[in-house]
Amino acid sequence: MNRRRQVRRRAFGFRRVRRLTVLATTVAAGATAAVFGAIAGHGSSTKKVATKPVVVKRATVKKATVKKKTAQHAVKRTLTVQTTTSTPTTSSAAPAATSGGS
């Protein structure tokens, strides 16, 4: 009886070692894939694509720019053209669309 219990206990131990080994192997492979993905994802998001500054000309209409003239009280709409300089840092950064309108 005691011998039978000993054999059963040993078999239980071997099974536990095998199961834990399989579990650890799976976890290690999954962890490698996760770290790989994290590194690759982080690397691509901070990757600089453009090094030269891109000059974007943008025309905007300033509305409701009301100027009172001394005598006539005329309403004047002014058109201004602004020139801005921006440097995209990420790969997803696209140059700003030129909005027309005069």
Next chain:
Amino acid sequence: MTGWYLMRATGIVSLVLFTLVTVLGIATAARLGPRRGPRFVTLGLHRSMSLLAVVFIGIHVTTAILDPYAHVSALAAIVPFTARWRPLAVGLGTVSLDLVAALIVTSLLRRHLSLRVWRGVHLLAYVSWPVAVWHTIGAGSDWSSGWARAIVTGCVASVLLAALYRLPRPGRLPKHLAAQVRP
């Protein structure tokens, strides 16, 4: 860049596995076992985890040699401090690898060696593991990120706790000797 990313990922996982192997080794030496089940489970896990860690370290070293971005020659992977890029940090990894190789070879030839020789070489694991941690901190590209620091800190804390448990305390005998002393 696949090789470069794989090298970094397997490096971190190898350190975690190496830590697990070290903790299991300390638990085996301290004659610790699971609450339910026989004590040889700890030793069996220590052996199988060692094999798994060796596989991951092998992938880490192979990708480091094959990847052109890493600039690690085959000679630098065997002979310490011969790498061109960060020779100290990469060399520490080589030292750790050589010590692990010595541990594996002596464990495989344990039947042909005396217990004193095997034990003396096996104690080198206490040198190999901190050297591997130093290599991770010195050569690891992800050391600046928070998750890598958390992993390394967790590894150091777990081995320190296990080693503190293993240290002999005054007035306390080891379990196997205490069982013999008791009437």
